[in-house]
Amino acid sequence: MSVPRPRILVIGAVVLVVVVGVVAWFVVRDDDEAGRLATAVAMAPGDAARLGWTDWSRVREELDRDLSETSPTTDVEDFLTAGFDADLTSVSALVASAPFLHERYGFSPATIDWELFSQSEEGAIVLMGLPESLDIDQIEDALEELGYVEPDEPDGVWEGGHALLTQLGTLTQELAFITIDRERRVLASSDEIETVETWRDVERGDDVEDGLTGVLDSVEGALSAAVYTGEHACAALAMTEADDTDRVRAAELLEQAGEVNPLRGFAIAGLPGGDVRVAMSFESEDQARTNADTRRQLAAGPAPGQGGSFPERFELGDVVAEGEVVTMELHPRRATYVLSDLANGPVLFATC
Numbered sequence: 040m041s042v043p044r045p046r047i048l049v050i051g052a053v054v055l056v057v058v059v060g061v062v063a064w065f066v067v068r069d070d071d072e073a074g075r076l077a078t079a080v081a082m083a084p085g086d087a088a089r090l091g092w093t094d095w096s097r098v099r100e101e102l103d104r105d106l107s108e109t110s111p112t113t114d115v116e117d118f119l120t121a122g123f124d125a126d127l128t129s130v131s132a133l134v135a136s137a138p139f140l141h142e143r144y145g146f147s148p149a150t151i152d153w154e155l156f157s158q159s160e161e162g163a164i165v166l167m168g169l170p171e172s173l174d175i176d177q178i179e180d181a182l183e184e185l186g187y188v189e190p191d192e193p194d195g196v197w198e199g200g201h202a203l204l205t206q207l208g209t210l211t212q213e214l215a216f217i218t219i220d221r222e223r224r225v226l227a228s229s230d231e232i233e234t235v236e237t238w239r240d241v242e243r244g245d246d247v248e249d250g251l252t253g254v255l256d257s258v259e260g261a262l263s264a265a266v267y268t269g270e271h272a273c274a275a276l277a278m279t280e281a282d283d284t285d286r287v288r289a290a291e292l293l294e295q296a297g298e299v300n301p302l303r304g305f306a307i308a309g310l311p312g313g314d315v316r317v318a319m320s321f322e323s324e325d326q327a328r329t330n331a332d333t334r335r336q337l338a339a340g341p342a343p344g345q346g347g348s349f350p351e352r353f354e355l356g357d358v359v360a361e362g363e364v365v366t367m368e369l370h371p372r373r374a375t376y377v378l379s380d381l382a383n384g385p386v387l388f389a390t391c
Contacts, residue, residue, distance in 0.1 A: 073245060074259040075153060079166050080266075081245040082225075083157040087164070088271040091130030091156035092264040092308075095148050096170070098127050101262055101311055106149040108141070108173065115141045115149040122148075126371075127263045127309050129379035132156040132165045132213065139209040145181045146173050162234055165213065169224050178226065182217060194220060196235050250303025250320045253364040257318035261308035265382035269320070272305035273391035276384035281344030288343040289387055296336045300326045301391040303363075309378045315353065315369040317381075319389065324363055331360040337388035338367060344385030353377050 073081070076092055083090060099106060102125060104118045119137055122128040131154055133140065133147070141147035148154070152168030169175070179197075183189055185207065187197040197217040204210045212230040219226050220239070229235045250269045258264050267275065278289040293299060304320040319334070321327045335358040342349045349355070352375045356368030367388075371377040381389075 074256075076155075076259050076261065076264070077245070077255055079153060079155040079168075080251070080255060081243055081247075082166055083155060083243050084159055084161070084164060084241040085243045085247070086159045086161060086241075087157040087243065088160070088268045089158040089275075090264075090266040091132070091154075092261060092266065093128065093131045093148070093154045093156075094152075094262050095154060096152045096168075097311070098122055098125075098262050099149075101125070101127070104149075108145060108150050110141075110149060112138050112142055115147060118149055125309075125313070126376045126378050129376075130156060130263055130265050130382065132163070133167075133211070136210050136214070139207070143181060143185060143207075144214075145178045162229070162231070163213075164238070165228075167226070169226065175219060175221060175224065175226075179219065187217065190218070194218060196232055198232065201230070252304070253320040253362065254304040254306040254318040257364055257366050258306045258308035258316055261310055261316070263378060264306055264308035265378070266306040267304070269301060269303040269305070269391075272302045272389060276305065276386045276389040278344060278385045278387065278390050280385040285343035285385070288341065289385070289390070292337060292340060292343070292387060293390070297333045298329055299333050299390065300330055302389070305389060307378055307382050313371065314356075315371060315377045315381075317367040317369065317389070319365045319367075321363050321365070324360070327360040327363050327365050331358050331365045334358070334365065334367070334388045338369075341387075343387060345380065345387075349388070351375075352380070 075094060080090060102118065102121045106114060106118060115138055119128060119134055128134050131148065137147045141149055146169065150173060152170045155166035157164040182197050186203050187199045190196050195218065199215050201212060201215050204212060204215055214228050215230045216232045216235045217226060217228040218235045227235055227238045251266065254266060278286050281289060300321055302319050303322060306318045308316045310316055321330055338349050339355050340348060351372065353369040353371045356370055358367045369377055
């Protein structure tokens with residue numbers, strides 16, 4: 040049996056990740072009718088190609104962790120380790136910075152509501168829900184104490200800069216510049232001041248109908264999820280990421296399975312109770328029905344590029360075509376990391 044690729048957990052180490060155009064949004068919304076994930080994605084940039092969703096409040100509930108802003112940092116680190124073991128933290132952008140955030144910024148994955156990490160060619164954005172239990176005044180006081188320069192206007196930019204973060208340590212560069220929208224309880228931060236200044240103008244909105252819409256509906260309620268546009272999925276999960284031998288084997292398996300069509304959207308989500316759901320959207324209902332059969336066969340066989348086979352990683356449950364969306368229920372085997380492993384290519388059953 041092939042051993043899945045090793046995964047690395049980093050907590051409390053100095054991690055400085057420099058990404059051009061990175062911005063973080065810390066948000067809370069009360070529109071439960073739209074769904075927590077859908078509400079968050081509506082605030083992401085319209086050109087977002089890759090979205091990472093972590094429902095931190097429900098992850099804490101799933102792992103039976105009662106944490107607050109006064110919890111010891113060791114409890115926060117224990118929570119993150121448990122989340123890692125449960126394969127529920129891999130798409131988060133702030134895990135490595137979490138202990139310092141908890142100690143000095145007044146918020147962290149131990150206390151926020153949820154997080155949405157959004158990436159596009161222009162940069163990256165993180166949205167995080169701030170519950171009412173977190174005081175924005177205290178967050179601003181913490182920023183001033185840390186050395187950020189207070190803006191002249193209420194919706195201006197708190198300027199920290201990369202030199203300050205280097206001095207503070209244990210932080211990613213996304214926190215270099217910060218702005219706060221009190222009305223929406225939004226904290227936006229970026230490694231570039233221009234990104235923070237313009238973030239309010241680039242939201243996706245809640246009336247978009249595209250390849251993401253169907254897969255988002257299919258994974259609503261997820262504790263953790265990776266969501267891709269079709270273009271990104273067809274590049275990031277394609278067998279072109281595999282070596283020559285695996286590409287040849289993949290081509291043989293695809294020929295045996297039958298027709299596959301390009302994806303319009305893709306999501307893989309960790310659900311309460313430990314199961315994983317995959318959702319794929321297509322151009323038509325006919326394509327969805329065809330690909331349900333094809334991709335069911337691919338998901339039940341070898342996993343070239345990943346190593347071994349998919350059945351070594353999970354038991355395949357129901358595969359259903361509904362409208363233009365195909366959903367696949369995966370029941371992970373013991374000690375496997377299905378979500379984090381299969382959110383990155385090559386993944387044969389998600390290839391285009």
